[in-house]
Amino acid sequence: MANFITIFFSLILGVTNPSEEKKTEIQQEPVSTYYLIRHAEKDRSDSSNRNPNLKKEGLERAKKWAEVLKDIDLDAVYSTDYNRTMQTAKPLADLNKLNIIKYDASKLFDENFEKATKGKTVLVVGHSNTTPQFANAILGEKKYEDLDDSENGALLIVQIMEDGTTLSQVIYIN
Template identity: 55%
Template sequence: MVKMTCLFICLSLNLSSCDEKKSKDTKTVVSDNSEVTTYYLIRHAEKDRTDPSNDNPHLNEQGKERAIKWLQVLADVDFDAVYSTDFNRTRETAQPLASKNNLQTIIYDANNSYNEDFKMETQGKTVLIVGHSNTTPAFVNAILGENKYPDLDDNNNAALFKVTVKDGKATSQLTQY
């Protein structure tokens, strides 16, 4: 009878220690959800406007210089991913920063940008997103969950939005360069 009691106590202790381990794992998962995700969003650099009928122009000389300027402005940022819409001007703006970080530019659909798949892919990462005068503020607003920023002026290629998401709360900054 004493042996049975000892066996019962040992099994009970062993099982209770397993329960404790499960709760520790649960706590770890919760802390993973509090990772910081940082998004840097810019509009493409200046485009070639010599042919108004061209809906997919390349960057002009000023735009090429601005793409290099973004490389300098964001030199201390280590990006985990670089996203661009599928246009020459956005890909060319993103390319210097993608190259600096040894990344391929990922094409995204500006009409379906901040969805659950995107959130999961970018959670806990530092991400550059290159868009347009209307899609970049809309993307920021989607992350924030509010309409904080209007479309950019068509001549504004100098806006940098920084959005930080932590514990499900997003904050933003807008800086002009």
Template identity: 50%
Template sequence: MKKKIFLIIILSFIISCKSDKKKEEVINNNATIYYLIRHAEKDRSTKNKDPVLNKLGLKRAENWAKVFKDIPFDKIYSTDYKRTQQTAFPTASSKGLDVLSYDAENLFNKNFKYKTDKQTVLIVGHSNTTPAFVNAIIGKKEHLQIDDSDNGKLFIVTVDEGVASLIIENHNE
């Protein structure tokens, strides 16, 4: 009986060591990983061209911070609009990072590629700029505008040795 318990303890230790190593390999790889989201729900009761988030949007922004809790972001980018800044802020705050601005008219250029090479980056955009950014990174025009009611789509683009792969997740409640 003591041998069985000892064997179980040893096997548990070995298994836990192996899983930790895999996690380190993922964190230490040389890929560039982009997480792209659209801003959370905005206040539609105003005609203001730069509205803030509504209550649901503020809640979603906090939820994104929870979704990204274990992601070791190096940088967080947003357009200069209040709704994108407010969406990015909880995640940036939880990581001790500033929210950096990007020009939605000049998306994935050489300078941006250079600044983000081999890093893990969150990019907060809009229903039209987020899919356009994804298309620019993957080098294909596959993704069109995000539906106006969809604030929970997450695009994860990994670029490893010049090859881009894409995962799309739905975080709508």
């Protein structure tokens, strides 16, 4: 009779044995994924040149980005309209058979960009200040500081999930 009373009250009170509880985790697929990189090493031999090309090491890094991200099926490649960013984006755009879309760095993650990239996997090539600012604009918070001027190997990955939550991480490739 004691067992019956214990079971009865357990059922009424909803008491369960913690070891018998099963956790249910709902996993969401990302709706939009952004791979954000700064341009590769630029030629600094002429300090008056506002639009330098990549130097040899920069061209090699651009190829390395293509190798690192070769298994990512990109839907679009965006770059600012500078030689160094376009040259950094080119190997990945070529690999994915995509044209490079030029964007205005002063309009980071605006409504038009958000609409055009929703549900897509996108590479965005920018600068030491615009790359983290772009990530921050997507996240809706200031999480990342400007990159050091010597840092050309940071990959920021930002994902927007179905419910609107965001995830981000930084990976350094050198």
